[in-house]
Amino acid sequence: MLTRTHYDHLVVGGGFYGAVLASELAARGRRVVLCERAGDLLQRASLNNQARVHNGYHYPRSLLTALRSRVNFQRFSDEFSPAIVSNFRKLYAVPRRFSKVSARQFVRFVEQIGAPIEPASRYDTALFDSDLIEAVFSVVEHAFDAVILKQLVRERMDRRGVELALNTEVLRFQKHPEGLEVHYRDSSGEGLVTATEVLNCTYSGINDLLKRSGLPVLRIKHELTEMALIQPPEELRGLGVTVMCGPFFSCMPYPALQQHTLSHVRYTPHLAWEDSDDGETEMGERWMAAPKVSKYPHMIRASSLYLPCMARSRYQSSIWEVKSVLPQSEGDDSRPILFRRDHGLPGLICVMGGKLDNIYDALMEYHPGSTAP
Numbered sequence: 001m002l003t004r005t006h007y008d009h010l011v012v013g014g015g016f017y018g019a020v021l022a023s024e025l026a027a028r029g030r031r032v033v034l035c036e037r038a039g040d041l042l043q044r045a046s047l048n049n050q051a052r053v054h055n056g057y058h059y060p061r062s063l064l065t066a067l068r069s070r071v072n073f074q075r076f077s078d079e080f081s082p083a084i085v086s087n088f089r090k091l092y093a094v095p096r097r098f099s100k101v102s103a104r105q106f107v108r109f110v111e112q113i114g115a116p117i118e119p120a121s122r123y124d125t126a127l128f129d130s131d132l133i134e135a136v137f138s139v140v141e142h143a144f145d146a147v148i149l150k151q152l153v154r155e156r157m158d159r160r161g162v163e164l165a166l167n168t169e170v171l172r173f174q175k176h177p178e179g180l181e182v183h184y185r186d187s188s189g190e191g192l193v194t195a196t197e198v199l200n201c202t203y204s205g206i207n208d209l210l211k212r213s214g215l216p217v218l219r220i221k222h223e224l225t226e227m228a229l230i231q232p233p234e235e236l237r238g239l240g241v242t243v244m245c246g247p248f249f250s251c252m253p254y255p256a257l258q259q260h261t262l263s264h265v266r267y268t269p270h271l272a273w274e275d276s277d278d279g280e281t282e283m284g285e286r287w288m289a290a291p292k293v294s295k296y297p298h299m300i301r302a303s304s305l306y307l308p309c310m311a312r313s314r315y316q317s318s319i320w321e322v323k324s325v326l327p328q329s330e331g332d333d334s335r336p337i338l339f340r341r342d343h344g345l346p347g348l349i350c351v352m353g354g355k356l357d358n359i360y361d362a363l364m365e366y367h368p369g370s371t372a373p
């Protein structure tokens with residue numbers, strides 16, 4: 001059971017966002033509790049993702065997202081340096097056909113955002129089918145180890161005195177004279193506490209919680225996604241590859257498991273839906289629990305057209321996760337954040353970031369003018 005009857009802040013969701021925001025608030029001397037329904041922190045999207053520390057290259061159709069990524073890249077890499085993996089070469093390749101940018105446009109865009117870029121080595125370029133690929137570039141992009149990241153945010157929470165309630169599911173909240181009344185369930189049954197402010201950091205579950213509390217849903221689109229975990233062929237071991245910009249693929253180191261992820265724009269999303277006030281609830285959780293059929297053979301076949309050695313990669317398993325994006329990301333693949341204060345109830349804040357490094361944008365929204373988490 002939670003140790004107090006009232007908190008200054010109750011954070012729902014122990015992913016990267018909830019953990020960092022809870023630490024930030026505790027550092028300001030507030031009484032903070034974080035409720036996470038799983039038995040550990042960072043078990044969902046903050047673990048089940050491509051582990052890319054974005055440096056802008058991925059967003060030629062959204063200059064704002066690219067520029068924010070540039071700013072956040074260095075800060076994230078410095079702040080969480082023990083979790084950062086940079087011992088691989090990173091290539092971006094532009095196909096001759098079906099790409100939304102040409103090689104020349106891509107270079108111009110990268111120069112505009114001030115990111116490093118140079119032609120890839122002859123050895124790396126020769127890995128690709130030159131009939132299909134117009135140009136290959138060497139760039140600077142990192143990966144993160146989500147397991148080390150979890151340890152770092154956990155240590156920070158402990159140091160700053162955040163009360164951590166694992167295996168604790170928040171059921172709903174409602175108005176209360178002291179802020180909000182929060183109903184939860186843990187191993188000893190159901191309980192209730194009050195908090196001056198509640199932060200809903202449940203990512204794909206944000207609307208589930210709002211619905212259960214009788215509050216209007218936010219416009220969020222979800223996709224059930226699959227990334228294949230593979231042992232890449234020898235040539236790709238020290239490499240991360242992204243072929244863009246269109247219906248192509250990425251093959252990136254996934255440091256937490258010492259494997260590579262393979263994602264494909266066409267085959268990674270299995271199905272999509274948008275929350276609505278009168279639609280079904282808990283769709284994401286139901287899909288996550290349902291039996292699923294992998295599309296890894298399609299991913300490997302499609303990627304080996306451009307990068308023939310991919311045909312020799314060995315499939316290990318798949319990472320499944322619900323990916324949640326704001327509808328405005330649809331057209332340009334941008335990654336804006338959702339930060340909604342007093343949503344339906346005074347003192348209720350909903351936070352969702354499209355990438356881990358957007359945490360800095362969320363912190364700026366929370367404390368305009370603040371720089372440090």
Ligand SMILES: Cc1cc2nc3c(=O)[nH]c(=O)nc-3n(C[C@H](O)[C@H](O)[C@H](O)COP(=O)(O)OP(=O)(O)OC[C@H]3O[C@@H](n4cnc5c(N)ncnc54)[C@H](O)[C@@H]3O)c2cc1C
Nearest residue numbers: 013015016017037045046049050051052170203354355356
């Ligand atoms: C396929 C995919 C690839 C991605 N690739 C990248 C990438 O390469 N780089 C990048 O930076 N970002 C990437 N992202 C985005 C990134 O994963 C998310 O932006 C980030 O993890 C969101 O963090 P979070 O803390 O909000 O969510 P989560 O990590 O999902 O945390 C939410 C937590 O809330 C808990 N919860 C839910 N409901 C309740 C409840 N009622 N009570 C208590 N707890 C609850 C959940 O158990 C979970 O632990 C990717 C995402 C996906 C899905």
